[in-house]
Amino acid sequence: MRDRTPSGRGPAAATAPARPAGVRVSRAAGTTGAGVAVERLGGRWRVSRPWHPGLRPYLRGYAGYWEAGSSPYRVRVVPTGRAVVVINLAEPFTQVSRLGVPGPGSGRIGSLVVGLEDRPALCEHPGGQEAIRLELTPLGAYRLFAVPMRALTNHAVELSDVLGPGAGELVERLAATRDWAARFDLLDAVLLARLGHGPAPAPEVGRAWQLLAGSGGTVQIARVAEEVGWSQGHLIRRFTDQVGLTPKASARVLRFHRAVALLARGDAGPAAVAAACGYYDQAHLNREFRALADATPGQLVAARRVEGALAQ
Known part of the structure; x- marks a missing residue:
């Protein structure tokens, strides 16, 4: 499979599209400055950096990624005791369905939020994904989303359904930002502001x-x-x-x-x-x-x- 050039809304910290500068196209990690690390994992690139100290109590995972190819795929998600946010910067998911639950599933869904789960789900994507994925502690999610968490249990919903109309603007700004360090800075600022005003768990x-x-x-x-x-x-x-x-x-x-x-x-x-x-x-x-x-x-x-x- 040939490497896919990241989309115009996509990666960079490294600006060379298919082979980010300062990064070896291998499974070994490389760095691109500003604390950002990029590594090749099979058919995708993964981008990360140390979390902002103010986010550490609330997060358990935080990384960006984009696919080297554009083939459709399906993955199974199993319960972890964490809530998940996926900010899609390119193609949306085709479907997110819960195994053992009647109904058609989510249908086409872009940036999404998934609450805690106690059953597996199947996620289908047409390929060419570029996204930022967050894993949150349950109480970090409660503070960030500011909704009763039972409403999100075993459900995948659009990010805007939880964060409001500002979610769309955030996704657009992230997609338009070419530098990964700047992307993370932007997202950190939004997360810290919202967490700072969110409801405190008992x-x-x-x-x-x-x-x-x-x-x-x-x-x-x-x-x-x-x-x-x-x-x-x-x-x-x-x-x-x-x-x-x-x-x-x-x-x-x-x-x-x-x-x-x-x-x-x-x-x-x-x-x-x-x-x-x-x-x-x-x-x-x-x-x-x-x-x-x-x-x-x-x-x-x-x-x-x-x-x-x-x-x-």
Whole structure:
């Protein structure tokens, strides 16, 4: 497959289109100045730099990318315990559909927001994608989006539906900016301003999420409620409103996410990982992988990952 010249709205920090200046066209990372690093990963270029200190409490991933080719593709997205923003600077997605959920899916969708998930999704794209992808902590997403997070659970919606009409202007400005360092500067300024005025999560919800995430989803919900000083019913209502999933569903996703990471390291087999992550046995682990990823543990670990998704 031949390298595709990035679109006129696309990359640069490096200004040579197909081979950004200062970057080797290989899998090794290169730098282009201003702290921006560019690397070739299979059929795409990935652009990143250290996050702004003010964003660190809210982000878990932040990178730009563009494809070297323009072939249509489909990827599977599995739950991670994070919310995602994809700012599309070129071709929109053809479809985002949720496995096991009736209905036609999103249809054609450009820049999008996806809340927390507890089931897999399929994303289809015509090829030639150029985008910036953000992964946010649940409470970072609540502060950024300023909407009840339960409304975004297992849904992909247009960015403008969440951030308002200013989202379209932001996407246009990012697309018109040729330099990646300048793109990141622009996006950082918008994110910091919005986060600075967003709703603050309840401290009890923040503590509850810390307990769940810190235990890899193995702590008992009753203990979490006791720790934060709320009844279980009140915890469930407030937590679901600000995180998007119930505490029990969040724990399930966090256990799964930890199991995927342990299996990917290759230090232990499925039975040992099942025990370490709080599953009853390996059969329980297998059932959870089927439910949350529509794949076996072996299939999931072997799958090629593309910006947080699994190539189909």
